[in-house]
Every structure is written in C-alpha cells, then in structure tokens.
Amino acid sequence: MRIRAALVETAGGPFTLRDLELEAPRADEVLIRVTAAGICHTDLSMRQRWPARISPMVFGHEGAGVVEAVGGGVTTVTVGDMVAVSYRSCGLCELCRSGHPAYCLLSDLNMRGTRADGSTPLTSGETKVFGNFFGQSSFATHLLAYQSNVVRVPATLSPTVAAPLGCSVQTGAGTVLNVLRPSPGDTVVVFGSGSVGLSAVMAAVSLGCEVIAVDPIAARRELAAELGATGTEPKAAHHAIDTTGRPDVIAQALGLLRRRGTLALVGLGGKAEFDIRTVMYNGLRIRGVIEGDASPATFLPQLVDLHRLGRLPVERLITEYPFEDIESAARDAASGKVVKPVLTFG
Template sequence: MRIQAAVVEGPGGPFTLRDDLVIEAPRSDEILVRIAAAGICHTDLSTRLRWPQQLSPMVFGHEGAGVVEAVGDEVTSVRPGDSVCLTYRSCTDCGQCTTGHPAYCDTGIFALNASGTRSDGTTPLSRAGDGRPVYGSFFGQSSFASHALAHTSNVVKVPADLPPTIAAPLGCGVQTGAGTILNVLRPPRGSSVAVFGAGGVGLVSVMTAVAEGCRVIAVDPVAARRAKALKFGAVAAVDPQAVGDVAGAVRDHADGGPAFAVDTTGQPTVISQAIATLAQRGTLALVGVGGRAEFDIMTVLTKGIRIRGVIEGDAAPADFIPRLIARYRQGVLPFDEIITEFPFHEIEDAARAASAGEVIKPVLRFP
C-alpha cells in the first residue's frame, strides 16, 4: 500500500514529505491505522539529531491517533473502524508487563521502541520502485505518516467522538506528565510539588498536581510557559534566569522545601537545583531525557532524598489512557490549552516552532 510520510534522510536532517513509500499489509499480530493526528514530542526532535546513518532514512512519530483500517488474524482487541490512540510498545509477557509496569518491560524499552525495525530486524516500509528499505517502527508505530503499523500492546481504543488532535498526545506526553504525579509520586493533598521545566510534560504535571490538591511551584525561563503554569493553578512560577538562588526561591514558596519535585529537562544543572530544593526525605522524579548528571551525594544522603527515574509515567496505557480521557472531559486535565495544531505538510515548521519554544505542544493534522 502506498503512503505519504515525513522522512528524515540522515542524522539531523529535516522532515521531508515523500509520497513514494510503501507499507506492508499487517502481519498476524499487527494493526494498520490511518493516522488522523500525531503529536510532536521532544523525543522525536532529539532522536533525529543522533539517529545513526546506517538506520536511515527513518520515519519518526510516536503520538499517533486515527482509525483502524485492517488487523492481523490474531488481533481481537480492536477492529476496522475503531478510533484509537497509539502509545509505546511492550512485550506483554515479562514480569514487569504482567505486574502493571510495561514501561519497564524486560525486553527493553529501546529494543522494542527505538531500534528502527520490528523485533525480527525487518522494516515494514520501503520506497516504491526500487524497494529500498525505509526504517521505522518507532515506538511500534512511526506515526509521522498517513498510515502506521502498530501492535496490540500499543493501540488503545478511544471514544469515536474524541478529536484525534486530543487523543494523539495522550500516548506519550500527557501520559508521562500525569502518570509521574498519579502513579509514581502520589503526593498527598496539601503537599508541595516543584516542577522544573514547563513544557508539555511539565505543564501536564502541573495541572495534574493542582487537581490533586497540591501546592505547585513551576520553574521555567520562558515567560509564556510560566504564565500557563499560573493559569493552571500553580501558586508560583520562578524564572531561573532572574533569581540568584533557584532552590531558595522555590523553597520560599513551599514552606522550606517541597516534598516532591519533577525534572522534565534532563539538564544536570537543573537536576542539582531540584535536589537542593527538596525538603528532608523528599522525592525527585527524573522524567527528562538527558546524558550524565552530577550531584552532591552528601546532600542526597543527609536529607534522605529519593531519586526515581520515570518512563512513560509508569503507566499501563490500556488502563491509564481512559482515565486521562475522563479527567479531560471533567475539565481537570485541560491539556488542549497547550496544543497548537499544524497541517501535516508543515511538520518542519512545527518542529522548528517547538524547538524555539514558540509553541508548547504541536500536533499535526492529517488530511
């Protein structure tokens, strides 16, 4: 079947729309989805910068939403015509998956989601004419395309009346921000939560913690994002470039220090600030993708700080995404207010706007 996709030809290359790709028919355990919307996540943008040349050209995209067009013989969870949200892939059989923690699948989150191929090393995409392979299967989907092949573990049925531009971000960014609060930190009502980085994931963490009755302090250098945090109920929004002591500024708003903190930046300096901010026996959730970070071990030891890495909000999508939809419809998770829509053919403009901080959550609309 011939499809259109945004292809990255090599490391750091732009998203280029091509109409000459072919996608295979679904295998027995696969689901063919016609994509109606796809969110652009920081992971898409950062991964394309360092994606290996030997696995190029590549199709990214891991926040797809659309309608099922065909299913393999073994698929019983959805059928053609169902509206679905796409999320990350897991094996479903290992100890982590069977105990409700598929984000930490023993098969490996990168092996299933960021290898550029199916588990058997094949790719379902190729170029029409010469048949040259195009790599994909990103997060088991590669949804920067008119059609994507996904699997039962990363396809969640959603209500038909839910707009696809709302459904799309649920699969990663919204799930991560909300899950970090609800599934991992679980702050008691009245406790203080500091959120470092008020991008898409950070602002969803803010609105979720506020809905749980917490005092939230947001930290971000972008004025528009700080304003959004305040609109969503944060008691304070700190500009780290305007204060000499970020940790002290946050503690001033949290009775000596928050019990919980979320870092969405992955930046070593910010992580150190978050640790210094916390009260005794506080907990820091590391959500942002980054490299190495250094921190003062004595501070962590003497204050009894707990540091917890979080992937995908430690969420089991089939159960968690319906809960998020319910929160959205109740008005306590208004993440639609951080979305900016772009037509699919403007994907490179949307990526540039996201990288420049001009928009918070770009979502692509497909014809």
C-alpha cells in the same frame, strides 16, 4: 498500500514528504489511518543522531487515528475504532507482567527501526525504509502498530487531544499520579513547563497540591498559572520533577526537597552530581521515570476521564499544524515557540 510519510533521509536532515509502500498488517498488527500526531522532543533529538545503518527513517510516536484493518491475532480493537497509540512493550517479560511495561526488558523494540524479526513494512520502490518507531512511526498518513500499544478512545474525543496522551501527557501526568502520588496540600515543584511539565502541573493541581512551575519562558509560566500553578519561584517542596535533564537544575531541585522528599527525573540528559550526605541525612529519594510508569491500556482511559471532567485540559497546550507543515512545526517546537505541536491530516 500507498502512503505519504515524513522521511528523514540522513541524521540531522529535514522531514521530507515522500510516497511509500506499506505492507498489510501481520497477525499481531493494527493498521491505522492517522488523523493527528504530536511532535515530541524525542522525535527531534533522535533525528539528529539516528544511525545511518537504519536510515532513511520515519519518526513519530504520538499517533491517533482510526483502525482500518487488524491482524488475525488482534482482539482488543476492531475496524472503525478511534484509537491513541503509545509506546511498544513485549507484554511477556517480568516487568510487563507485573504492570510496569515502561521498563520492558525489550524496550529497545521502540528504537530498532524494525519489527522484532528485523523486517520493516516500509519501502520506497526497491529501497528499504525504516520505521516502527515506538511501535508506530506516526509521521505518516497510515501506520502499523500493535495490540499492546493501541488503546481505544471515545469517538467524541478530538484526535488532536488524543495524540499526545500516548507519550508527553502520559509521562507528565503519570509521574504525578503513578509515581509521586502526592497528598492534597503537598507542595510539588515542576522544573520545565513544556508539554511534559505542564501535564504534571495539571495532574498535581487535580489532586489539590500546591504547584510551583519553574521555567525561563514567561509565556509558559503564565500558562502554568492559568492551569492552576500558584507560583513560579522555587520553594521547599515535598516533591520535585525535573523535565530538563540539566545537572544544575537537578542539583537545585534536590536542594529544595524537604526531608524524605522525592525527586522524579523525567528529562533526558547526561551526568549529574549530588551530595551523598544531603541525600542520606534527609532521606531523599531520586526516582527515574519513563512514560509515567504507566500501562497505556489502563492509564490512557484514566487520562481521557480526567480530560472529560475538565481536570486535564490538554487542548491548552496544543498548536495545530497541517501534516505538510511538519518542518515548520518541528522548528517551532525546537525553539520553544509552541508547547505541543500536533500535526493534522485531511
């Protein structure tokens, strides 16, 4: 079928709208008409360094839409279902089977730019186009995903809210609810008030925690306060979450932890140094977290329930842009002008 997609033709190049051809779904695939797609910093950082050997490329990994067709092996969704799309996992390795698909032993499936067999369902005339980003490539009017990363959501849920549930909201809220699991009254310090950090703030507030949101941008600190954060100055804490990936921030976070406290590392970064004696003597834990250590099939419905109850007001983070304005949305996201840009499709 003919679709419209935002193509990145060279590393660091802009999103350019192109008409492409998309194959019909295979047995394990789901064809989805996209109604909304969140822009995540992973999309923006990866387009800067995407290898030339797997270009041109369609990014996007926070899709929501309506199922238009399913392969013969798909049993969990049907035509007409409204769905959110998350990351891909194999479903067969020991980590997937134990309920931790975020650490799937074939997690590179999300970054290959192709299906597992090396094929791509996208073409532009005679030219191969790469996609399958996080098992979806949602910067397009239609996408192909998989039974393992497509989750049915209520038809009454706004697609602009449903879209970021698949990554940024899942990551932030999941870090709190699945990994740290703080008790009511615990102090949680969140460094960085982007969509991941503010999702963590909302989740921690929902548990009755004292939440401190640290961010250099005043508007984001104000939004965090409106979402329930009680302070913006770092203080001693039972738990800390770093969404920045910056070594200086990580060191600061470790220095704030009470004895037997936990630091969750969520932001992508390079190397960081810490004092081993401080960690040992205080019984501190440092935990890396991918996708909130969440299984989308079971966790996204939990997020939907929290939203319905008013405890996860995701819409407060969102600024909508027409799909045609994707490059403007990307610039606003990169500059910090908006928290969570979400593309809408007519």
